[in-house]
Amino acid sequence: MRIGLAGAGRIGARHAATLYEMPEVESLLIADADPCRAHHLAARLAARCAEVGVRDDAGAPEVVAVEAVEKVYAADLDGLVVAAATCAHAELVDRAMLEGVPVFCEKPLAADLDGTFQIVAAAEAAGVPVQVGFQRRFDAGNMAAREALASGRLGWLHTVRSCSFDPAPPPAGYIPASGGLFRDCVIHDLDLVRFVTGRDVVRVMASGSNRGDDFIREYGDVDTGSALLVLDDGTLGLVSATRYNAAGYDARLELFGSKDSVVAGLDERTPVTALPEPGAGPRGAYGGFMERFSDAYDAELRAFVDMAAGRRASPCPPEEAMEAFYLAEACERSLREGRIVGIEEVRR
């Protein structure tokens, strides 16, 4: 298969490494708004640098850096992976759909509600398969938690909690284009709550704080945020995120049911210390999302290649991403206005 990659930054490099390892991928075309980045990534792959690809020479795909993003569309692609900056997603996805090319797009599909709504409508009209990059759906623990709930083993759910605690803030330049903590980060937890419970959220009450560096506040964002969710069957949810969890990266899902409770993401690398034994702290705490979700990133792209080859439907179609975006939007509104926000208020 001939796969294009638009965006050769942090996550683009991670996805390139996965694609490089896949036997189905015969050719990988890399593009970036900054052609140097595309060339650099292609060179790292071709050199089979230790941190990216290790596939042996005999089966390694052809890797080509293209000078302009436009050129990937002329390459008769079997699929396109969009890992560019958020502001570029909608245009890149739209163009791929016009060309009839199946797309994997990193979350979020677009930077704002209107843009997301338009791209979801366009995807429905185009009928081209689109997968949005909510990799937590592919995490083994999260999938097992979903199955445990569906099996009835947990009884009825009274509480679901999901957190995204980053060890340190991203570079200051990332914040103004991020869309804010709820659209950028908590959106993963919001999607996961819907995916694991199979329920919709009807209203949210969010709050946030700024106790860290000033630059996040100065951009009008919060460095820590939580939202209480009310699901349509009465289950309560709590989603929370911070940019300041120096103990390590903590992404955990907890399901508390009338019969039993389970947690996904709790292992010896989870950055919490059980007290009163001070020696019972984590061993080699997760440093970031790349480590915590390494297997999930691989699995979501394997699913994408299967989808692009026509072997499966999208595991995270645009309308699911739309629902997660509605929830994030409702949380942002609740945060700004200090009140409970019903999802119907933001739904188009």
Ligand SMILES: NC(=O)c1ccc[n+]([C@@H]2O[C@H](COP(=O)([O-])OP(=O)(O)OC[C@H]3O[C@@H](n4cnc5c(N)ncnc54)[C@H](O)[C@@H]3O)[C@@H](O)[C@H]2O)c1
């Ligand atoms: N699913 C996840 O866990 C996860 C993790 C990190 C980032 N992301 C998402 O991935 C996207 C990229 O994040 P990142 O951290 O890799 O950012 P980054 O800044 O490291 O990389 C973005 C790259 O996109 C390029 N770019 C910008 N406009 C472009 C265009 N029109 N065409 C091609 N390339 C373009 C930039 O030059 C840059 O190289 C964001 O939307 C982010 O929300 C998702």
